Amino acid sequence: MSYMDFPSFSLVGSFYTDPSTMDNDPSHYDESCTNPSPWQDPGGSHFFSFQDILASKPNRAFTPPVVTCAFDQNGNPSLTDPLIGAPVNSTDTPGATNGQTPPFSPAKMVDLDVYQQGVSNIYGFVLKLTVGGTVLTGAMDPCTLNSIRFDRVLPTRGWAGWDSYGWGSFGGDSNACGVYQSVVRIPADTWPAASGSPILDQLRAATTQDTSGNLLLSIRMTLDGYQNVPWHASDFRIGRVLATVGPQLATDPSHCLAGRWLAGRSAGPGDAWDQPSLYGAPFEVKNNTVAIDLSNALMTSAPGQGPLNLGNLSVYIGDGSTGVVGTPFQTNDILYSLSGGIVRLPLTAEQAAAAASAPFFLASSLPGINGLSTFNKQPVLWQESATGFWIACDDRNFQLASDQPNPGSQPGFFYVTQWGQPVTDASQIEHHVFPCFPNNSAATVPWSGGYKGNSLSSDGCLEAVLCPGTHSGQFCLELSAIWDPGSRTPELESQLYFICLWQKGTPPPPPNLESGCPPQEQMMSAVVWSSYQINTKPDWAEIQRLMKVYVKLFPSMHARMDLSDQQTFQIFSTNPPWFVSYANMPGPATYTLPSGGVIASGTIPYYMTRTIDDPRLMPIMRDLSPNRLLTVLYYCYNLQQETQPTPPPPGEGAPHPTATPTRKGANA
Structure with missing residues (x-):
């Protein structure tokens, strides 16, 4: 099961994100580059949120996400369920325990590499759904951007190569679109069986629990219309999100659909400006119904606007002899916002039999489009492979x-x-x-x-x-x-x-x-x-060398703390005691080095020892290898041994050891 199954609901609204852009140029990683160009948004903090972090600015064009459609367990749409119109938010915190106010720390959106910015991860996102008196909060598993495209918006000049469409220094991101699919985990004891929403109750019954007692939900977020040019003050750092949520089984894929695929017709340099470029679409055939997710496959005429008109679209199977599947449909905002971008069509018995071994394709009634092929003089815009x-x-x-x-x-x-x-x-x-x-x-x-x-x-x-x-x-x-x-x-x-x-x-x-x-x-x-030998007694020159790239390329980090300054690094490596400043916060309360030494103080080691899915983890890019990280932590530990020892928490004889945090790629 997944977001494509019932019961389900969809939401539409704005998202906020502000990835820093100075790390987007490989030349900036050359030691000879001491004054890198800022690109569009050098001061970004890599936040990802369903709240407008710049809400205090005037005339912001941010639309808080709300539920726009919901389907019951039988696939019937509802206009009266309390889910409709319910606000959906992000908590922008990593959570807290013992009633303490959690710290502000939105989820982080992070590129894998300067040469691979198409698989950005989201870490630490916590979703919040409020339906009447029921408030559901769940952490989303870290997930990777998929199906990224830079031709979401119809060009205003053309597709010729000299236009550099979609890759200009400014504007490219507003033409982009991509998908995040993941699992949201909601503690079962916080989700009442009778929530006041019949569809929400059905969703609870349809999904499964993990071994930690969390109820699992499948979520697919399609993001587009993002503006990262600062002089667009009203929509700076804002984009559009269309998300669909459905049941998730423990054995289901977490980040993809194990189904079928329709390849879309893509525009080329020889196409006229008004020829659409269409991306591929995942689809499934279940219970004599075909469900096609077109949310990322369509085009728009402007960033964040409704789908481009493609005429009447008809679905066929094989040689088309079984006729049109269901009835023709149109790509409009009803399909997008009120159906989650998913079209569902019934199959006849003959079509269901044909679907088991023949490809699907979609044809348009508009004759002026250059299709992948033609069927009955109609251009074919999407086509499954001949082998399936x-x-x-x-x-x-x-x-x-x-x-x-x-x-x-x-x-x-x-x-x-x-x-x-x-x-x-x-x-x-x-x-x-x-x-x-x-x-x-x-x-x-x-x-x-x-x-x-x-x-x-x-x-x-x-x-x-x-x-x-x-x-x-x-x-x-x-x-x-x-x-x-x-x-x-x-x-x-x-x-x-x-x-x-x-x-x-x-x-x-x-x-x-x-x-x-x-x-x-x-x-x-x-x-x-690259390999790195752990140094248990590093000097400041070694630490400064490891830190200088972050100082150079991440101004928002540098504004909070100058990691290249020895005095600053020493102060925040030893202060404050964790049990004082971070009491009752989620995550490890102490950190045990491989040598057995215990770290229980210092802002720098605290944030560098959070788990990989904690939005507070530093460095934000999560690109410091395990052995380099340990070298920095040994430096912090050695500084602490040279200063006044950290007193134990009240009522305890010594700091209590805890498991070391997990970091991807760490040695076994």
């Missing part, structure tokens, strides 16, 4: 250590289907690891800028071993670094890789992905940190 074979990655974003001899490994799960049914034969799957060398088309930077990409020492470092999964149709790539890949620059101490998957017997991706790459839904991206 589809691969969907559930995990797409990785950070791995390379410190030998035990670098650790990470599993990357993906699902394989044919005509929507699980594929269990691993021999049908091929994969390959591609380092990010110059002209690799999967990178998100223009190589015309002269960027260097990976160093030659990175080739062959990342190993991906195909393994069976735990569910039918699920497989795993076990990722590990088999040697030190080296660094790209002294300030970019890692290498980037793309892992591509495809059906055996079909053409493989080209060398270095120079002339194209598989659909991003079938790719994983991984950063492998």
Whole structure:
């Protein structure tokens, strides 16, 4: 089950985010670059919120998200359920215990790498739904951006290459659109069986619990219309969110649909300006119904506006001899805002039989569109592959250590289907690891800028071993670094890789992905940190070198604390005691180093030892390798031993040890 199943509800409104932009240029990671260009929003804090963080500014065009539609367990829409119009918010805190006021710390949106900004993660998002007297709050699992596109908006000039459409210094993000799919976990004891909303009660009954007693919800957020140009004061850092929420089973994919895929017609340099560029759409066939998620597949005429008119769209199967599926429909705001961007059509018995082994396609009544093909003189705008074979990655974003001899490994799960049914034969799957060398088309930077990409020492470092999964149709790539890949620059101490998957017997991706790459839904991206020896007695020069890139590229962080200043670093490495300033806050109350030393004070070590999904974790980019992190923590610990010892909490003889926080890529 997923957000595509019933019962479900959808919400529409604004989101706020402010990723810093100074880290978007690879040339800024060169030591010779001492005054990097600011780009659009250098002062961003990487917040992601359903609240307007700049609400105190005048004339803000922020629309708080509300529920716009809801469907009961039988798929019937409701106009009277109390869910309709209910506000949906984010708490913008990591939570708190013992009744203490939680700290303000919105979720963080973070790129994987300067060369791969298309798989940004959201960490620490907490969703809040208020329906009458019922308030449900749940933490969303960290999730990765998927299906990112930069042609959401119809161009006003044209598709010619010289227009650099979508990639201009300003404006590109307002043309972008992408999807986040994840799981929201709501403590079962906070969700009453009788909430006052019949659909909400049905949703509670339809979903499952995890081992921690949380009820699981599937959520898909489609984000578009984002404006990051500061002189757009009214909508600066604001975009549109369309989200759909449904039941989630513990065995379901968390971040993708293990179903089927309709490829859309994309615009090319030879197209006229008014030709639409349409993205792919996931779809499912269940219970004699086809459900197609078009939320990310459509175009708009302006950022954040309603879908572009595509005429009457008709769904067909195979050679079309079984007739139109259901009735033709139109792409309008009723489909988008009042149906979650999902169209559901009934299948006849004959169509259901044909769907088991034949591709779907969508044709338009507008004759002027250049389609993928034509059917009855109608342009075909979306088409399933002739084999019905589809691969969907559930995990797409990785950070791995390379410190030998035990670098650790990470599993990357993906699902394989044919005509929507699980594929269990691993021999049908091929994969390959591609380092990010110059002209690799999967990178998100223009190589015309002269960027260097990976160093030659990175080739062959990342190993991906195909393994069976735990569910039918699920497989795993076990990722590990088999040697030190080296660094790209002294300030970019890692290498980037793309892992591509495809059906055996079909053409493989080209060398270095120079002339194209598989659909991003079938790719994983991984950063492998260069090896680093833990130093238990580092000096200030070593720490300053590790910190200087953050000082240079993240002004919002630097404004709070100058990590390149030795006196500042010393003060905040030793003060304050955690039990005084962070009492009853979520997360570890102390930190135990591998040496056995216990850290229980200092602002810097406190924020650097939060868990990976805690929005307070520093550095924000989560790009400090485990051994580099430990080196910094040893420096903080040594400073603490040279000063007045931290007193134990009242009533205790000594700070109590706790488990060390988890960080992706840490040594086993």
